[in-house]
Amino acid sequence: MTIKFTDSFEQLKSKLSSLGGEWSEESQHKKVLRIEGGVLNWFTSTGTIQFQGKSPGLEKLRNSVPHLLYPNEFAELNNTEALVAASDEAVSAQESSATSTIESSYLLNKFSDTELVIGIVNPVGTESNRVLEPLRDRLRIFGYQCEDIRVSELLPHPSSQQDWYIRTTEYMKAGDQIRKDTGNNAILAAGVADQIKSRGQRGCAKIAYIVNSLKHPAEVEYLRRIYGNGFYLIGIHADVLRRHNFLVADKGVSQAHAEELIRIDEDERADYGQKTRDTYHLSDFFINFGNKNDYIKNTLQRFLELLFSNPFRGPTFDKFAMFMAFSSSIRSSDLSRQVGAVITANYQIVATGANDPRPGGGQYWTKINPESGEAYDVPGGKDYKKGSDSNKLAQTEIIDEITSQLMKSLAADDSERKAIEEIVKSSRLSDLTEYGRVVHAEMNALLSCARIGIATDRATLYCTTFPCHNCAKHIIDAGIERVVYVEPYPKSSAFELHSDAITPKTESVDAANTTNVLFEPFTGVGARRFLDLFSISLGAGSKIKRKDKNGYILEWDKTKAPARTPLLPKSYLDVEGAASEIWKSRMG
Numbered sequence: 001m002t003i004k005f006t007d008s009f010e011q012l013k014s015k016l017s018s019l020g021g022e023w024s025e026e027s028q029h030k031k032v033l034r035i036e037g038g039v040l041n042w043f044t045s046t047g048t049i050q051f052q053g054k055s056p057g058l059e060k061l062r063n064s065v066p067h068l069l070y071p072n073e074f075a076e077l078n079n080t081e082a083l084v085a086a087s088d089e090a091v092s093a094q095e096s097s098a099t100s101t102i103e104s105s106y107l108l109n110k111f112s113d114t115e116l117v118i119g120i121v122n123p124v125g126t127e128s129n130r131v132l133e134p135l136r137d138r139l140r141i142f143g144y145q146c147e148d149i150r151v152s153e154l155l156p157h158p159s160s161q162q163d164w165y166i167r168t169t170e171y172m173k174a175g176d177q178i179r180k181d182t183g184n185n186a187i188l189a190a191g192v193a194d195q196i197k198s199r200g201q202r203g204c205a206k207i208a209y210i211v212n213s214l215k216h217p218a219e220v221e222y223l224r225r226i227y228g229n230g231f232y233l234i235g236i237h238a239d240v241l242r243r244h245n246f247l248v249a250d251k252g253v254s255q256a257h258a259e260e261l262i263r264i265d266e267d268e269r270a271d272y273g274q275k276t277r278d279t280y281h282l283s284d285f286f287i288n289f290g291n292k293n294d295y296i297k298n299t300l301q302r303f304l305e306l307l308f309s310n311p312f313r314g315p316t317f318d319k320f321a322m323f324m325a326f327s328s329s330i331r332s333s334d335l336s337r338q339v340g341a342v343i344t345a346n347y348q349i350v351a352t353g354a355n356d357p358r359p360g361g362g363q364y365w366t367k368i369n370p371e372s373g374e375a376y377d378v379p380g381g382k383d384y385k386k387g388s389d390s391n392k393l394a395q396t397e398i399i400d401e402i403t404s405q406l407m408k409s410l411a412a413d414d415s416e417r418k419a420i421e422e423i424v425k426s427s428r429l430s431d432l433t434e435y436g437r438v439v440h441a442e443m444n445a446l447l448s449c450a451r452i453g454i455a456t457d458r459a460t461l462y463c464t465t466f467p468c469h470n471c472a473k474h475i476i477d478a479g480i481e482r483v484v485y486v487e488p489y490p491k492s493s494a495f496e497l498h499s500d501a502i503t504p505k506t507e508s509v510d511a512a513n514t515t516n517v518l519f520e521p522f523t524g525v526g527a528r529r530f531l532d533l534f535s536i537s538l539g540a541g542s543k544i545k546r547k548d549k550n551g552y553i554l555e556w557d558k559t560k561a562p563a564r565t566p567l568l569p570k571s572y573l574d575v576e577g578a579a580s581e582i583w584k585s586r587m588g
């Protein structure tokens with residue numbers, strides 16, 4: 001129905017005054033009336049009136065405005081919602097109300113009043129409160145109550161609360177011990193679930209449980225299995241200088257102890273040690289920690305707007321390029337990890353790369369037999385076709401060789417072999433990558449440019465991990481201007497070996513005044529949530545609309561905005577049961 005009003009604005013206001021609401025009169029061309037989520041736009045040049053927005057204001061406007069403006073032509077309508085509710089009531093008389101509620105909540109409508117579980121992963125020495133406080137504040141604006149779950153409270157009390165080093169090392173050791181005693185790297189996640197379960201009202205309520213902090217990838221996997229897409233992991237990045245300084249200057253830790261804490265936190269080699277590096281990579285959202293509080297707040301705001309279905313938040317080019325680097329990584333057949341890279345120039349992707357063996361400048365793509373449709377890989381091509389990881393085999397041989405020679409020169413007996421071998425293993429020999437058959441993703445992308453003559457000078461390279469020292473020197477030599485990486489603990493050897501050519505980007509570095517390659521940590525939505533949060537119809541996120549059927553954009557109301565991927569309290573068995581009952585009662 002199109003309706004026009006061609007008299008003056010004063011007349012319009014007076015005729016609609018009984019509705020209440022608030023007028024926005026700033027624009028010359030459009031006057032806007034807002035009532036309880038509903039929006040009336042009056043276009044002054046054409047007189048056209050158009051309705052949009054949400055219930056109950058939208059219905060109120062649609063039902064009352066035509067009558068108030070033209071009482072002889074339009075009768076005042078009843079609330080259509082009431083009519084719909086009445087017809088639903090007639091149907092549901094045959095079904096249990098629980099069944100209709102399940103169908104309405106899970107299958108027909110968006111699930112808005114949902115709990116959320118937000119995990120935090122941050123390297124030791126990060127002032128996480130400067131992220132957590134604005135996070136809580138912003139969640140409250142979205143109507144959420146926040147509950148803190150502190151993982152350290154699941155562990156025995158340390159012998160000193162005052163001495164930060166003692167407290168932290170005792171917590172770290174206690175965490176390792178509990179993982180070892182139970183033989184379960186995710187045991188603390190079970191404790192987190194127990195804590196959440198014991199907190200008051202559960203189910204359909206706007207409560208965000210903030211879990212601070214997670215230290216092992218198994219904990220993240222465990223919580224994702226319990227809470228599914230309603231679990232979000234936020235990775236906080238802070239550069240090592242800043243963390244070291246915080247530990248020494250603010251927490252009174254000696255510099256040697258600060259170094260030790262940072263090393264242990266990163267990646268303990270022990271079977272049940274904490275592994276912050278691997279945990280960080282699982283994040284749904286990455287935030288870079290710096291001096292600027294406003295920057296942190298605005299970054300969190302963007303993330304929460306996406307989480308709460310703002311239909312107009314799109315990815316920046318950096319986020320898109322990193323997503324493409326992750327997309328590229330999935331073609332890697334490497335036996336240990338998949339790494340991806342892309343090279344961009346003038347906001348365009350010019351090459352992609354993945355860590356994989358390269359046959360003569362191509363890729364060992366999986367092929368399809370045109371006759372049988374069977375998928376196959378070239379014999380002896382990908383590592384799995386060879387049966388082993390050549391780098392791991394070479395490392396083991398070298399470690400064996402050194403251990404045997406040490407045993408001979410120390411005249412050690414066989415009972416001492418394991419201890420000697422452990423010492424050799426704990427050295428940087430275990431970090432060797434030289435004997436792998438794969439070309440690293442960064443080199444793969446650079447060589448793709450070289451093969452077909454694309455300039456890499458002043459280009460940007462995005463990589464899903466921090467480039468190794470070997471790739472770093474080639475990146476510098478190729479003239480790359482900027483490198484964006486995902487990594488909480490950038491390996492220092494690249495920075496130290498090439499301090500003349502690489503500058504880590506921090507707040508103190510003026511990007512315009514350096515000719516060095518800038519290495520910058522990635523921030524924003526991680527690849528695993530890219531489709532869920534940015535796609536309006538694909539991915540696990542609920543579908544969102546950007547315009548009404550008349551082509552006008554829909555208003556986004558943050559106080560009522562539903563989570564894109566809510567936490568559903570019913571299992572698929574309950575929902576399936578409800579759907580089955582509905583089918584039988586309505587069709588039977």
Ligand SMILES: [Zn+2]
Nearest residue numbers: 440467468471
């Ligand atoms: Zn490399």
